[in-house]
Amino acid sequence: MKTLTEREIKALIHLLGDDDIKTAQIARQRLIESRQEAQPFLEDARTSLDPHVRTRVYSILERLRLDELGERFRHFAAMPSAWIDLEEGAFLIAESGYPTINRQHYRDMLDSMAQTFKERMEEQGLKGRELIEALNHYFFEELGFTGNRDNYYDADNSYLNQVLDRRLGIPISLSLVYLLIARRLRIPVVGISMPGHFLLQYNDSLFIDAFEKGQLLNRGECVQFLMTNGFGFHPAYLSPTPTRFMLVRMLTNLIQIYSTQDPDRADSLSAFRDMLTQSYAKV
The missing domain is CATH 1.25.10 (Leucine-rich Repeat Variant)
Incomplete structure (x- = not known):
């Protein structure tokens, strides 16, 4: 040219x-x-x-x-799925909306949140359900993270920096922050990408609803949610979500929000999503 x-x-x-x-x-x-x-x-x-x-x-x-x-x-x-880092992916997505994001500031914030709870966890010898109940109290009551019911489709609910600043989010973004803190503490929590809702799971037993201030659910209650909402049930619905596909779901939420208000941005984010899925297909 x-x-x-x-x-x-x-x-x-x-x-x-x-x-x-x-x-x-x-x-x-x-x-x-x-x-x-x-x-x-x-x-x-x-x-x-x-x-x-x-x-x-x-x-x-x-x-x-x-x-x-x-x-x-x-x-x-393009990295192998085992090397895909959730925190790095979340920061890349956040950068699409906030190009000057100070990553170190938010990493330090997450480190500080985790350290505060770590001291409490070790001092009290917390384990099992008691550990999760204490972490829920710290995360939702003391730190003040909550679901943004008044403006659920605000794009800022999906950007890591904004969720940390405002303490507001949707199920998957609140779960993201919870996961990043849990991983710093070596607490075995994974994401569960159910149809219609995103949950967390602790130690293959307890399910945690981050949008409902950490409400604890058992497997039967999760199955009931799926059946009641017309999704039916398949064991895969309650299986841990690979990091790659948690990022895909985050991008999908933003694409839906921007599809009418900012089509160019939606197209760019769709390309990001395609990169994740196409790279997976090549593996």
Whole structure:
């Protein structure tokens, strides 16, 4: 493809403000294709006097940023499933919404939460159900994590940094934070990706509903939920979820949210999801 000159790039940026949508879309696509040459000029155009140009330049820069993030996600997804790290994957997803996220700040936050409970766990010699009940009290009552019932479909419910900052989330994101703390403590907790709901399981016995402030369930109650909600039952529904597919489910939630309000972002996240599933299929 022919390299664009400075004059051509500036002309295309000017066309982003054209009243004819097709003309603006053609200019947009050409600028995306010429990303390396165009990006410095697009950055300058953030302050354009034309509001249409400003809005469309922001959209292009977001697309370029997500494409770059997609390359890093591709390398991550290509790793063998046993090497896929849940925390790293969650941070990559969070970066799609918050590009300047300070990972170390949030890792330190998780470390501190785990350390506080570790001291209590060791001092009191907590084990079994008593251990989980104490961890639930700490996580949901003392730290204040809770389900966001008032705004369930807020995208921030799915970004790790926002769940940690706001202490609000949906079943899978609350379970994510719980898991990351439990793993620091070497407590055997896994994710259970049931149809219609996401749970945690401790030591192959207790099921934990993070959206219901750690409500403890037995296997029969989980089966009853599945049957009552029309999913039927299959043993796989209550099997531990591989890390790769927990990330797939997190991405699916965001794709559904953005599909109408930000189709470009939804497309980028769909590509991330495809990378995870396609890499798995090649193994």
